[in-house]
Amino acid sequence: MLPAVLLVAVTFTYSIAWVLYWNMAGARTFSALPLNPRRVWKVNKVFFSVVLSNLTLIPIGLSLLKYRYWTVRGSTQVVMNVHYNPERPHNTLDVYVPQDPAQVMDSKSYRLSEKTRNDAKTLRPVIVFIYGGAWSSGSKWMYTLVGARLRSMGYVVVVPDYSIFPQGQIFDMEQDVRRAIQWAYRNCMTFGGDPQRIYIKGHSAGAHLCALTILNDSIQRIPPSLFGSSPTAISTSPILSTLFSRNLQSKNDSDDALPRIRGMILCSGVYEIGEHFKHETMRGVEEISAMARVMGNSESSFRTYSPTCILQELLQVSTRVDRNYPTESQTRHRNMLRHLKSLLPAETLVVHGDLDQTVPMRSSSEFYMELKTLQLGPSAKFRIIQGMGHEEPVVALMPCSARDAPFRQALMDEISQFIDARRA
Numbered sequence: 001m002l003p004a005v006l007l008v009a010v011t012f013t014y015s016i017a018w019v020l021y022w023n024m025a026g027a028r029t030f031s032a033l034p035l036n037p038r039r040v041w042k043v044n045k046v047f048f049s050v051v052l053s054n055l056t057l058i059p060i061g062l063s064l065l066k067y068r069y070w071t072v073r074g075s076t077q078v079v080m081n082v083h084y085n086p087e088r089p090h091n092t093l094d095v096y097v098p099q100d101p102a103q104v105m106d107s108k109s110y111r112l113s114e115k116t117r118n119d120a121k122t123l124r125p126v127i128v129f130i131y132g133g134a135w136s137s138g139s140k141w142m143y144t145l146v147g148a149r150l151r152s153m154g155y156v157v158v159v160p161d162y163s164i165f166p167q168g169q170i171f172d173m174e175q176d177v178r179r180a181i182q183w184a185y186r187n188c189m190t191f192g193g194d195p196q197r198i199y200i201k202g203h204s205a206g207a208h209l210c211a212l213t214i215l216n217d218s219i220q221r222i223p224p225s226l227f228g229s230s231p232t233a234i235s236t237s238p239i240l241s242t243l244f245s246r247n248l249q250s251k252n253d254s255d256d257a258l259p260r261i262r263g264m265i266l267c268s269g270v271y272e273i274g275e276h277f278k279h280e281t282m283r284g285v286e287e288i289s290a291m292a293r294v295m296g297n298s299e300s301s302f303r304t305y306s307p308t309c310i311l312q313e314l315l316q317v318s319t320r321v322d323r324n325y326p327t328e329s330q331t332r333h334r335n336m337l338r339h340l341k342s343l344l345p346a347e348t349l350v351v352h353g354d355l356d357q358t359v360p361m362r363s364s365s366e367f368y369m370e371l372k373t374l375q376l377g378p379s380a381k382f383r384i385i386q387g388m389g390h391e392e393p394v395v396a397l398m399p400c401s402a403r404d405a406p407f408r409q410a411l412m413d414e415i416s417q418f419i420d421a422r423r424a
């Protein structure tokens with residue numbers, strides 16, 4: 001009896017692990033499949049915890065269906081499937097348009113009347129929301145209720161689909177995020193949004209994409225002369241050399257620059273790929289996870305795509321003191337920081353739950369430390385939410401009649417204080 005039960009259990013757990021490897025790790029040969037029982041056990045553990053947490057999402061799924069296919073059908077509250085990136089027309093975005101009695105929408109064209117458009121006072125802050133999903137899953141459809149929530153708080157919300165793995169690599173994702181922000185900037189007034197108050201909000205992998213896209217764009221626009229008269233300063237940093245080599249090629253591409261972002265809200269994010277790879281390895285999921293493949297599979301490319309490492313190298317390069325001209329070096333450093341500050345979002349809010357098992361809180365605290373070391377601290381806030389896990393920053397926002405989610409109020413307060421405090 002016992003051997004039979006054991007045999008069934010072993011077959012079952014190995015089958016699950018192997019199917020996951022086949023589907024997610026691209027394992028096509030026997031030698032690529034896991035044999036080590038420890039790994040099989042770890043993979044099963046993660047798999048069943050994901051299945052369990054998805055089961056708790058069923059009531060939210062029902063609310064989602066009701067909202068998307070019933071409540072907003074034919075209304076002007078949500079404008080769906082708008083093209084935003086000519087290079088990849090299959091990716092589209094949804095826009096959530098807040099209700100405002102003062103606004104008169106033309107229901108055919110989804111445009112605000114001329115009168116409302118010209119009245120800047122009624123314009124709302126805009127949030128571009130970049131969802132997570134380990135760079136390999138997720139869709140704007142799944143985050144309909146996040147859009148609905150933020151819309152009900154009075155914001156124009158833009159939720160794009162972007163090129164997830166295997167359709168896209170990290171630079172494709174970055175480009176999609178850029179295009180979505182640019183689209184929001186050019187078009188938000190049509191929906192009552194204020195192009196001077198564009199915020200981007202990302203969760204998990206989405207927070208990584210937001211931080212990376214913004215840092216890349218800002219650093220590329222610092223004049224190289226602020227790093228020192230000779231190019232050797234930059235050449236000591238592999239990351240900055242890569243960024244600037246592209247910069248020099250496309251110097252005239254001023255059309256492509258991002259607009260100034262007012263603020264960035266980063267929840268449960270990954271900011272150092274190498275560290276996160278270690279964490280994935282500890283959980284036994286580094287082969288199933290697409291992260292390493294998305295980020296170029298090498299230690300140096302991991303660093304290139306790590307916002308924390310980018311900030312570290314930026315600091316190292318800019319604080320290098322030229323012994324012959326110490327005062328000039330310091331002035332240059334100050335000028336560089338001032339310039340960077342004028343390019344980065346005016347404010348950043350970093351949020352992380354202390355019970356996050358998927359992305360440890362250390363990820364956010366180290367990223368925030370780097371912001372502070374660069375003296376970007378005053379414009380950056382770090383909020384640790386006690387007892388919160390990985391998914392809550394999005395799941396708790398989803399309106400669902402079946403329950404009143406913990407952390408919902410806390411998260412909404414953080415967001416509205418962050419965005420509206422400056423207006424008051």
Ligand SMILES: *[C@@H]1O[C@H](CO)[C@@H](O)[C@H](O)[C@H]1NC(C)=O
Pocket residue numbers: 171174212216217243246304305
């Ligand atoms: C930075 O952005 C450019 C496009 O502007 C892109 O080609 C490059 O891959 C990005 N690099 C990093 C490190 O994100």
Ligand SMILES: *[C@@H]1O[C@H](CO)[C@@H](O)[C@H](O)[C@H]1NC(C)=O
Pocket residue numbers: 251252
């Ligand atoms: C950039 O474009 C301007 C005008 O469009 C031109 O005068 C200038 O030479 C260009 N610079 C480079 C580096 O190509």
